[in-house]
Amino acid sequence: MLKPRVQVRQRQRPPLHLLPLGGCGEIGMNLTLYGYQDHWIAVDCGMMIRQDLPEGPLQVPDTESLASLGICPEMLVITHGHEDHIGAVAWLWPKWRCPIIATPLAAGLLRAKFAERELETSSLQIIEVDEGFESGPFALRLLPLTHSIPESCSLLIVTPEYRVMHTGDWKLDPEPLIGEPTDPERYQALAPVDLVVGDSTNAPLPGHSRSEGEVARALEKTLAGCRGRVVVTCFASNLARILALGRAAARNGRRVTLLGRSMERMVRVARGLGYLEDFPPLVPVKDLGYLPPEEVMVIATGSQGEPRAALSRLANSRHPDFELAAGDTVIFSSKAIPGNELAIGKLHNALTRLGVGIMEEKQFPDLHASGHPAQEELRTFYGWLKPTRLLPVHGEYRHQLAHTQVAQSLGIEAPLIPVNGDVIRLDAQGLSVEKRLTLQERIIEHDKVRPLDSMDRRARARLGRHGSVSLALPLTLQEAGWVRIGRLMLDVSGTARLDEDSFAEWLDDTLAGLETTDIDTVKQQLNSRINRWLRNHLRHEPVLFLHVMTMGDLFFGGRPRRFGWSLTRSSTERPASIIASRISASLRSLAISSSRRCSSSSAFCSMTSLMTSESLCSCSMDNWRAAARATFLLRAIFSRDSAVILLPPPCGRNWNPMRDTIVDWMLQQSISLN
Structure with missing residues (x-):
């Protein structure tokens, strides 16, 4: 067994x-x-x-x-x-x-x-x-x-x-x-x-993927054949490419500038660790205008069409210190990451409108190595x-x-x-x-x-196709023409950021060129011209909410006048402190009832509803600040409804200095709550 x-x-x-x-x-x-x-x-x-x-x-x-x-x-x-x-x-x-x-x-x-x-x-x-x-x-x-x-x-x-x-x-x-x-x-x-x-x-x-050494030689040869200023965009963290570009620029007699915070940080950290020792000295971007175009080379972030990156700002003429012009060249020393093709295409279109030459990996494969x-x-x-x-x-x-x-x-x-x-x-x-x-x-x-569910994604994608721009524009008519009062009061939602400085300069020039004295005609002409400016600089046309006000609307005498919608029916016998408290209480209830229909991300209220009172002239500036601060809280609730502005009528010789102080302060408050 x-x-x-x-x-x-x-x-x-x-x-x-x-x-x-x-x-x-x-x-x-x-x-x-x-x-x-x-x-x-x-x-x-x-x-x-x-x-x-x-x-x-x-x-x-x-x-x-x-x-x-x-x-x-x-x-x-x-x-x-x-x-x-x-x-x-x-x-x-x-x-x-x-x-x-x-x-x-x-x-x-x-x-x-x-x-x-x-x-x-x-x-x-x-x-x-x-x-x-x-x-x-x-x-x-x-x-x-x-x-x-x-x-x-x-x-x-x-x-x-x-x-x-x-x-x-x-x-x-x-x-x-x-x-x-x-x-x-x-x-x-x-x-x-x-x-x-x-x-x-x-x-x-x-x-086999291409070597960085091959790309360095191709970049040097390409740079030698370029006329005018050259902007090269690549990934900010590609230090080997940045080093190759610095060497190529030096051998072709060009000075180097970096554009983009992430690239500047990367180069700074790498230099501190002993890398990029033979990288040429950097020229501040503000000094590029003093150099001949054939001596300028900029290395910029934004190769994937990122709207806030340096190259997008250049393509849309939104950089405060540097502008591209016809005859310049932009070299894409990078490859499109899947999913970014549309954004890169928009960037190419913006550059082409400026008359800038484009060299990219599809036509010039030697300029990039994976x-x-x-x-x-x-x-x-x-x-x-x-x-x-x-x-x-x-x-x-x-x-x-x-x-x-x-x-x-x-x-x-x-x-x-x-x-x-x-x-x-x-x-x-x-x-x-x-x-x-x-x-x-x-x-x-x-x-x-924060989580991003599918409904939010659809809403954001829909908003991303259009977006909105809201502009409150206080104007006064002077001998030289229409003049804007105070700083720009602008709210941008769901679209690329605007360069407010360049927009303000263009707006002032446009106002000065208007020949009409009729405010309705002014608004009509501004509406079409601003839409055209937005279309040219954003490469799409967001929805524009334009609110034009004149000094004649803001200051008047006699009996109280109201325009549009207001929170209180009468203010002729109430001090500013009571009005402020009532407005604040109303805002609390309105915030609850309006939360479903109003978007805080695009909140913007125009200054078109006015209430005045003879008795308000004697109020202290502290009460005026309390009342005005409450009115501007409306900007955080409504997207297109009117806010309330409390202004005293002209009464007596103390009005003029008080008027200027109040208006200046209110304009500052409106900007701080944007």
């Missing part, structure tokens, strides 16, 4: 969990969490710009569901300093308060962001490239891997059971302008690895690492699918195309999705992280 065999069960290995919250199915906003035995770390924490929404707000990953799952990262590791990898740290990290591991450049950029939001920086821990560190059961090491920014790294993640390579953004550049080429032996020594979590951005493209690997680079890199499995991230679905196909052609398992919110399990059986979290889109609005 056979003896029963002793069965030895294979030891059950604890699984490794992965949770991408950004960067899967989209370009940007990268954030991936790794969990092992209830210990979690986060890798990168980026943002992306929502060009489909008015004014292009920042979107950050949704981390609200982490607390319900009992997940709180014990460490945040940054692979490099691009905004799509660090841009959300200052917004999301305060919930975690964990150590932040970063190389010197990324740490310097984060320190500047933390200073802007008044966050303490003691949690920032700087390590050098190729230095190891630990977090609970995780042994970690940042390894150098070339990209378009110095100190870009991959992250080797080792647990007692698994070895994972998180690539971050990368390419195999044989001629990087900053740093050394990637060392094959360093990665060959790590083979084989259980899993690569890899960059998919350029996976659909055959061949920072992400094409198919041959993927094959080379995976030949070094010999991974068992691939999880494609950092890209839209089509990029992830192409990445999967490349991996499978090499015999690498790639069973999943993850989306944000997938809780992914790696165990002895391979990769699987345990569950999928429901995530909300979250944007930065009014200095806070």
